[in-house]
Amino acid sequence: MLTIRENLLETMKGGNPDRFVKQYEFIDLIMEVPLGVEFNYGQTWKDHWGITWQWPEGQLGMFPVHHDGLAVIQDITEWKKTVVKPAIETSDEAWAPALAHANAVDRKEKFATVFYAPGIFEMTHHLMGMENALMALYEEPEAMQELIDYLTEYELDFAAVMVDKLHPEAILHHDDWGSQISSFVSPDMFEEFFLPAYKKIYKFYKDNGVELIIHHSDSYAANLVPYMIEAGIDIWQGVMNTNNIPELVEKYGDKITFMGGLHSGTVDYPGWEKEVVKKQVEETCKANGRKYFIPCQTSGLPIENFEGVIAYIDECIDEMSKELF
Amino acid sequence: MSKIEDVKVLVETGKSKKVAAAVQEALDAGDKAQDILDAMIASMGVVGDKFSSGEIFVPEMLIAAKAMSKGVEILKPVMAGDGSSSLGTCIMGTVAGDLHDIGKNLVVMMLESAGFDMVDLGVDVPAERFVEAVKENNNVVLVACSGLLTTTMPALKEAVQTIKAAYPDMKVIVGGAPVTQEYANEIGADGYAPDAGSSASKAKELIGA
Numbered sequence: 001m002l003t004i005r006e007n008l009l010e011t012m013k014g015g016n017p018d019r020f021v022k023q024y025e026f027i028d029l030i031m032e033v034p035l036g037v038e039f040n041y042g043q044t045w046k047d048h049w050g051i052t053w054q055w056p057e058g059q060l061g062m063f064p065v066h067h068d069g070l071a072v073i074q075d076i077t078e079w080k081k082t083v084v085k086p087a088i089e090t091s092d093e094a095w096a097p098a099l100a101h102a103n104a105v106d107r108k109e110k111f112a113t114v115f116y117a118p119g120i121f122e123m124t125h126h127l128m129g130m131e132n133a134l135m136a137l138y139e140e141p142e143a144m145q146e147l148i149d150y151l152t153e154y155e156l157d158f159a160a161v162m163v164d165k166l167h168p169e170a171i172l173h174h175d176d177w178g179s180q181i182s183s184f185v186s187p188d189m190f191e192e193f194f195l196p197a198y199k200k201i202y203k204f205y206k207d208n209g210v211e212l213i214i215h216h217s218d219s220y221a222a223n224l225v226p227y228m229i230e231a232g233i234d235i236w237q238g239v240m241n242t243n244n245i246p247e248l249v250e251k252y253g254d255k256i257t258f259m260g261g262l263h264s265g266t267v268d269y270p271g272w273e274k275e276v277v278k279k280q281v282e283e284t285c286k287a288n289g290r291k292y293f294i295p296c297q298t299s300g301l302p303i304e305n306f307e308g309v310i311a312y313i314d315e316c317i318d319e320m321s322k323e324l325f
Numbered sequence: 326m327s328k329i330e331d332v333k334v335l336v337e338t339g340k341s342k343k344v345a346a347a348v349q350e351a352l353d354a355g356d357k358a359q360d361i362l363d364a365m366i367a368s369m370g371v372v373g374d375k376f377s378s379g380e381i382f383v384p385e386m387l388i389a390a391k392a393m394s395k396g397v398e399i400l401k402p403v404m405a406g407d408g409s410s411s412l413g414t415c416i417m418g419t420v421a422g423d424l425h426d427i428g429k430n431l432v433v434m435m436l437e438s439a440g441f442d443m444v445d446l447g448v449d450v451p452a453e454r455f456v457e458a459v460k461e462n463n464n465v466v467l468v469a470c471s472g473l474l475t476t477t478m479p480a481l482k483e484a485v486q487t488i489k490a491a492y493p494d495m496k497v498i499v500g501g502a503p504v505t506q507e508y509a510n511e512i513g514a515d516g517y518a519p520d521a522g523s524s525a526s527k528a529k530e531l532i533g534a
Contacts, residue, residue, distance in 0.1 A: 056422055056449065060476055063424035067447070130427045134384040135391065138339065179428075180502045181520060186382045265475035265503050 004109045012234065012257045014291040019321035021294040022314045024302035027113035027170055027214070028105040032097035033162060034089040037117060048086035051126045060305050066129035073128035076136040076143045083127060083147065085154045088161055095165045102166040111170035111212055114162055116155070117300075119175025120197045121184070123151045130184075137189055144193065152197040156204055163208040170212035171205055172237070174300050178219030180242055187223050195227045202232035216300035218260070222248055229255045236260075238298045245288045253292030261288055264299040268309045277309065281316035290324060328354045329364045332396060336368040339388025341395045348399040358403040362440075365393050369438035369525070376522030383431065386521065390434035411442050412534050413466030416458045418446030419501075420480040425473035428501060431521035432469060439525035440534075441467065452480070452487035459492055466532045469524070470514075472501040482512040489513055496531040500524060 002010060002018050008026040010017040036048040042057040044065075052070045055062035073079045089095065098114075105112040118126060124147065125133040136144045162168065177194075178184055185193070202213050215228065218238030225248060228236055239245055239260035248258055261284035267277045284295050295317050297310070304310045328351035335344045351361050372389040375381040415436050419429045426448050437443045444462055446454055459465045468488050472481035481504070485497050498516040499509050509517035516531045518524035 054424060056424065058476070059422050059424075060474060065424065130383075131387055131430055135387050137384055138388050139341075182376075182379055182382060184383050186385070189382070189384065269475050 005111065008294075011291060011294065014254055017290060017325075019325050020285060020290065020317050022317045023294070023296040023310065025314075026110055027172065027302075028101075028110040029113050029115055029172060029302065030098050030101045030105075030166065030168070031115055032101050033114050033116075033166070034094045034098065035116065035158075036086055036089075049083070049123075049127065064126040066132075071128050071132070073132070073147075076128065076132065076140045076147070079127075079143060079147050083150065085150070085157075088154075088158050090161055098166055102168065107169065112166070112168050113170040113172055113212075113214070114166060114168040115172050115174075115301075116158070116162075117174035117216075119173060120148055120151050120155065120201075121175050121177060121194055124148065134184065137185065137193060141193075148193055148197055152200055155197075155201050159201065159204050159208075163205065163210065168210055170214060171210055172214045172216060172300070173201075174216045176219055176238075177217045177224060178221045180240060181220050183219070183221050183224055187227070190224055190227055195231060198227075198231040198233075206232055214259070218264070218298040218300060225252050225256065235294070237296065238300060240298055241284070245284075245293065249288055249292045257292045257294060258288070259294035259296045260298045261293070261295055262297045262313065264297045264305075267313065268297060268299065268305050270306060272306055272309055274312060277312055278316045278319075281313055282320060285317065285320040285324060295320075327351075327356075329356050329361055332361055333364045333368045336365050336389055336392045336396060337371055339385060339392050341388060341392040344392045344396040345399050348396045352399070352403065358400045362397070362400055362404070365396050366438060366440055369393055369435065372438075373435055373522035373525055377520055378522075383427075386431060387434070390438055393438045411464075412440040412529065412532060413442065413464045414444060414462050415441040415467040415469055415528065416444045416446065416455060416462065416465055417469040417471070418450035418455060418458075419448040419471045419473070420477055420484045421449055421451045422480050423472055423474050423477040424448045425471070425501075428473060428521060429471040432471065432500065432518070432524045435521050435525045436469070436528055439529060441528065450484075452484040455484055455488050456491045459488070459495060465495070467496045467498060467528055469498045469500070469528070472499070472504060475503045478503060478508070485512045485514050498524070498528055498531060 004026050007017050008021050011021050041055050044054045046052050050072045052065050053062050054065050072082050102112050213233050214235040214237050215233045216237045220242045222243040235257045237259040239258045245258055245261055262280055331347045332351055335347050372386055376386050417433055419425055433443050433445050455468055470484045488497055496515045499514040500518045506517045516527050518527040
């Protein structure tokens with residue numbers, strides 16, 4: 001029997017995995033990284049960029065808010081007046097919990113994986129609101145390019161500290177590039193504004209010992225896959241069924257692995273039902289095959305909203321492994 | 326190319342800085358304001374169709390809507406007092422507990438471009454607020470409710486049922502990522518649009534325009 005790590009690599013290279021990779025089993029995620037990202041349930045707060053967030057009680061996530069003058073950038077042509085890179089924690093003390101976790105990872109079985117969010121695209125709209133960010137790409141492209149360069153510099157600065165402190169083997173990097181049915185921007189616009197930024201960021205990680213780039217975008221983004229490959233992404237996590245995953249596996253599987261196929265909203269919901277989950281796991285495993293595909297919830301973290309879902313999905317994946325391997 | 330054709334192309338391609346002048350030129354050339362408006366509405370119909378088919382993306386739709394609004398600003402004084410161009414008022418909001426606004430804002434733009442007078446209640450809108458808004462505004466012909474989270478689907482249902490309880494004949498359209506036609510039927514909505522691009526044609530169909 002292959003180790004978890006070996007089985008992942010066999011899956012990714014289209015070799016001879018002996019079972020399905022079970023969701024996030026191959027990563028040991030170091031959430032203690034002092035990113036400055038806060039998760040404050042039921043509260044409203046400002047983050048280290050000055051972005052205002054709200055997490056309504058009873059809901060599953062938090063949202064940046066921009067109404068009533070709350071947006072950090074009111075006028076993209078004057079972004080330099082209001083956007084200031086936060087200080088990056090460099091003290092050993094701040095990194096100690098993350099380092100302790102990194103040192104404790106069983107690297108024979110799992111990849112020591114750091115977490116980074118939000119990515120460049122999300123940062124642009126967190127700072128000024130989605131509509132303004134998207135329109136600015138047309139109306140003030142030079143200013144947007146400057147902003148993107150600035151955000152990229154920050155990411156690279158942070159990456160330098162993170163690889164120095166932790167020597168991670170993988171990164172789980174969040175940046176949602178689309179809705180359920182389309183990418184937010186056209187492939188041409190993505191290529192012009194965001195691909196160069198990601199090529200720099202992911203190249204830096206690769207050049208510094210990070211073997212696996214796992215990019216999370218729980219969306220449609222089939223039209224961006226060639227750019228994902230060009231940017232150096234190894235695994236697209238969050239791929240939704242709206243993408244025609246079998247076609248993507250067939251066309252691009254030898255260059256990138258697709259991780260998803262189980263929409264979190266349809267498996268991880270209040271009062272979730274075993275038969276519903278089991279059916280979806282069966283469908284996604286059978287439809288997408290044993291190579292270049294990892295059955296997983298589209299959620300960007302290995303956590304569940306409603307108790308027991310992850311363990312049950314894993315159980316169903318085990319059953320599919322017995323049937324299909 | 327006629328002046329109206331110029332306006333159509335400028336709206337479709339989102340040239341917001343040029344549309345106002347083109348609309349003024351069309352008016353100066355003797356084109357009727359209503360005809361110019363109809364042309365712009367038709368352009369936004371094309372934009373919506375292209376979005377639905379994946380030919381264009383959100384930024385293109387946004388700049389087209391902005392261009393249209395710049396054109397409408399020129400037409401408004403000319404058409405003042407002429408209510409014939411309005412399809413009626415539409416109340417729109419994202420339901421309680423849900424702070425998603427992108428899809429909702431896109432639909433507001435598309436419906437506005439189609440000729441509705443839009444009242445945007447924003448996000449996290451309690452069911453009763455939709456009813457109050459119907460009371461507070463004139464000529465309300467449609468209520469549009471958006472919900473983007475599976476966990477706010479009960480709030481979407483509550484909104485639709487509260488509106489229907491207060492105004493049984495009011496047309497209600499729903500949308501959002503987890504929403505399907507089947508779910509819309511189940512909760513008693515009159516219509517469902519799978520994306521912002523198709524929302525305008527569905528809304529017009531519901532009110533018989």
